[in-house]
Amino acid sequence: MMKSFYITTAIDYANGKPHLGHAYEKVLTDVVARFRRLMGDEVYFLTGIDEHGQKVQQSAGER
Numbered sequence: 001m002m003k004s005f006y007i008t009t010a011i012d013y014a015n016g017k018p019h020l021g022h023a024y025e026k027v028l029t030d031v032v033a034r035f036r037r038l039m040g041d042e043v044y045f046l047t048g049i050d051e052h053g054q055k056v057q058q059s060a061g062e063r
Helices: 020-038 056-063
Strands: 002-009 042-046
Touching: 002 020, 020 042
Parallel strands: 002 042
Antiparallel strands: none
């Protein structure tokens, strides 16, 4: 029987600069998702950005 496996990444802010930590998290999460698929699990891999958050609004107001 196929098991469901859910894995997510943190939501990145659209106004923040990308850094090595972002890449590390995405690559590591992808590795885990691929491994679980190889093991026969049904994997749901979710990621996204926070483009409507308060910090984005504040940053836009400062520009």
